[in-house]
Amino acid sequence: MNYIVMDLEWNQSYSGHIGEHPRMPFEIIEIGAVKVDKNYRIIDEYSSLIKPRIYKKLHSKIRTILNYDETDLAKGRGFKEVCTEFLEWCGKDYIFCTWGPMDLTELQTNMAFYYMDKLPRPLKFLNLQQIYANMVDPTGSTVSKLEKAVADFNIPEDEPFHSAVNDARYTALVLKEMHPRNLKDLYSFDLYIHPTKKEEEIVAIHNNQYEYITREFSSKQEAMDDKDIACIRCYKCNKKINKRLEWFSNSPSSYICAGKCWHHGYFSGKIKFKPLDNGKYYVVKTIKPIDKNGVEAIKQKQTEIRERRKEKRHTRATR
Structure with a gap:
């Protein structure tokens, strides 16, 4: 079994709730992932920008953290095409790994918007943010940003954060440094459905x-x-x-x-x-x-x- 360490970037209505689509408050604009084997080695990568359909103008706060703009996104492909390609790239025997639970929620929200087939249930995933929190704080109540975990493990910051594939790569490196025991037993259940x-x-x-x-x-x-x-x-x-x-x-x-x-x-x-x-x-x-x-x-x-x-x-x- 491989670990699919996934990260997403998404945009939202520039004008707040007034312009928000009720079925998709956050629109995914980038999917990045790395495939990690049982020895925590990165064996493959996936990266693609997505041409937005709902929120074509970047929210001001999102614009400040991204390394690209609307011109780059206009060259991207549609979500359904990219998502289908990404899920095929994942393969058959894998488990998603994310930094927090939101990425899987937003992935499925966007999939539902385009009436794509649902992910199989029950859906297990590894919340690496929570696993890291349990390591640094026995109560598990500490919520840390990815940047802090990268710094704590002295992982070289060779690429900018907030690029989906870069963040996925950094997350995989944190996983390798954590090397948690019985990792396959540390899963959570995604409750989108x-x-x-x-x-x-x-x-x-x-x-x-x-x-x-x-x-x-x-x-x-x-x-x-x-x-x-x-x-x-x-x-x-x-x-x-x-x-x-x-x-x-x-x-x-x-x-x-x-x-x-x-x-x-x-x-x-x-x-x-x-x-x-x-x-x-x-x-x-x-x-x-x-x-x-x-x-x-x-x-x-x-x-x-x-x-x-x-x-x-x-x-x-x-x-």
């Missing part, structure tokens, strides 16, 4: 965690009433975990809990509600191993949330 029914739901154990991506629900409460979502099991032995902390609202869009498997130790559970344009929700549930200190940290968070809510209720009552 989410499950809509039970048989499309995704269940996976990877990156030392259990992940469950559900079908649609009409409300958050309906989702929480579903036994498959509310139940928390040890993904190593499939036995129910003895909850030390029941599900509680951590934010308007998430719930967390914690418990213990008597054979495999402590686990935390997290539910994220993903809102949809039709007013419904789907859920991404994860279960991860933690230690006793992790349980105490979640318990402390629960206490702090309760105190803040109590204080808000008291403030409203005394007005």
